[in-house]
Amino acid sequence: MLRVGLTGGIGAGKSVVAHRLAERGATVVDADLIAREVVAPGTPGLAAVVEEFGPGVLTPDGALDRPALGKIVFADEDRRRALNAIVHPLVGRRRQELVGAAGPDAVVVEDIPLLVENGLTAGFPLVIVVHAPEDERLRRLVEDRGMIEADALARIRAQATDEQRRAAADVWLDNSGPLADTEAAVDALWTQRLVPFEANLRTRTRAPRPPHAVIADPDPNWAEQGERLLARIRRVAGDRLIRSDHHGSTSVPGLPAKDVIDVQLVVADLDTAASVAGDLVEAGLVRLPDRWWDVDRDGVERDKVLSANADPGRAVNCHIRSVTSPTWRDALLLRDWLRAHPDAVDEYAALKRGLAAQPHSSVDEYATRKTPWINGALARADAWAAEAGWRPLP
Incomplete structure (x- = not known):
C-alpha cells in the first residue's frame, strides 16, 4: 500500500485532482466528508461543538450551521484552535479506519485540506499540493461558491502560505489552467510515479536508476x-x-x-x-x-x-x-x-x-x-x- 497526502488551499481545485485520481483507481479518503460525518446531527462531535460554541451554531432543524460557525472561527485564531481540538481527533480516527480497510496493493490518497497547517505531512511518503494563484482562488470562491469576498479572503489567509505548501510538496500540481491540462498531469503522475511507487513498496524494490553517473x-x-x-x-x-x-x-x-x-x-x-x-x-x-x-x-x-x-x-x-x-x-x-x-x-x-x-x-x-x-x-x-x-x- 502507498499512502499519499493530498492538499491545497481553499479554491485551488483539490477536489478535481482527487476525482481524477479516483477515476484512475486510487482509494480516496476525503477528510472534508469525514469532518461532516463526525458532526452530523446526533453525534458526540456535534454535541461537543455546541457545548464549546453555543446553540447559535445550529440551524433550526438541529444541524451544524457551517456559515455561522465559520464566521466565528475564521476571524479568531483561538476559536479556530478550539474547533480543531474537537474535530481533528474524530476525523483522524475515522481516516485510519478507512485506510485500514483498503487493500494491500492500494494507492490511498488522503484528501486533507489542512495537511500542512496541522503538521501531518511527515506521515506520508508522498505529498501532492494542488495550487492556483490567490486571485484565481478568490474568484472561484466568490463566483462559483457564492461567498462574500471578505469571507473568502479571510479563509484563504487563515490557511498556509504558498511558501509553506511548497516546502511540504513532493508534487506541485498547477490547477490554474484548463481542466484537460490538470487531468493530463494527474494521469502522468498516476502512471509514472504513483503506481510504480506502490509496487516497489509492496515488493521491497528500489526504484530504477541510471547505470552510470549523471x-x-x-x-x-x-x-x-x-x-x-x-x-x-x-x-x-x-x-x-x-x-x-x-x-x-x-x-x-x-x-x-x-x-x-x-x-x-x-x-x-x-x-x-x-x-x-x-x-x-x-x-x-x-x-x-x-x-x-x-x-x-x-x-x-x-x-x-x-x-x-x-x-x-x-x-x-x-x-x-x-x-x-x-x-x-x-x-x-x-x-x-x-x-x-x-x-x-x-x-x-x-x-x-x-x-x-x-x-x-x-x-x-x-x-x-x-x-x-x-x-x-x-x-x-x-x-x-x-x-x-x-x-x-x-
Whole structure:
C-alpha cells in the first residue's frame, strides 16, 4: 500500500485532482466528508461543538450551521484552535479506519485540506499540493461558491502560505489552467510515479536508476528535499536515532552532484540499524538486500545498512551507521569543510564532471575513482577542524 497526502488551499481545485485520481483507481479518503460525518446531527462531535460554541451554531432543524460557525472561527485564531481540538481527533480516527480497510496493493490518497497547517505531512511518503494563484482562488470562491469576498479572503489567509505548501510538496500540481491540462498531469503522475511507487513498496524494490553517473547542476531545492525526507525518517525511527543528517554532495550549496539525496542515520549498533531500515518502508524507503559496507580512509571495511527509494521520482540513499564507526563523522566533516571552502567546491565539481564524462561501467566505479581525492580532502578537513574547533553539531 502507498499512502499519499493530498492538499491545497481553499479554491485551488483539490477536489478535481482527487476525482481524477479516483477515476484512475486510487482509494480516496476525503477528510472534508469525514469532518461532516463526525458532526452530523446526533453525534458526540456535534454535541461537543455546541457545548464549546453555543446553540447559535445550529440551524433550526438541529444541524451544524457551517456559515455561522465559520464566521466565528475564521476571524479568531483561538476559536479556530478550539474547533480543531474537537474535530481533528474524530476525523483522524475515522481516516485510519478507512485506510485500514483498503487493500494491500492500494494507492490511498488522503484528501486533507489542512495537511500542512496541522503538521501531518511527515506521515506520508508522498505529498501532492494542488495550487492556483490567490486571485484565481478568490474568484472561484466568490463566483462559483457564492461567498462574500471578505469571507473568502479571510479563509484563504487563515490557511498556509504558498511558501509553506511548497516546502511540504513532493508534487506541485498547477490547477490554474484548463481542466484537460490538470487531468493530463494527474494521469502522468498516476502512471509514472504513483503506481510504480506502490509496487516497489509492496515488493521491497528500489526504484530504477541510471547505470552510470549523471551529474546535475546544483539545485537549491535539494536542501528542502533532504529536510522533508529526514522529517519522515525521524517520525518512523523515533528515539532509536542518535542523529540524522543530510550529507553528501546534494547537501553542499553550489556543488554539482548526482541527483540523489544522501542522508545518514547514526544508531547504537547494527542490530538497531537493521530494525530501523526495515521500518523505513513507512517513509517510502526499502532496505537493500544484505548488509553493505564502507571503506574508511584507512582502508578498513565498516558495516552499515543501506535503504533506498521506492519512489521513482526521488532518488535517495539512506546510510544507517553504528555510532562506533568513524565513517559517520567523516561524512559530516567533509560536508562542513566543503561548505566552508568554495575553492574546494570548485575543485571537487571539476573532478566529478570529468570522471562522469569518462567511460565507466557503473556508478560504483565512478565512486571508486573519486576516493583518492576524497581521502586527500579529508586530510585537509582534519587540519581545518583542528584549527576551527569543528565538532559535529547535534
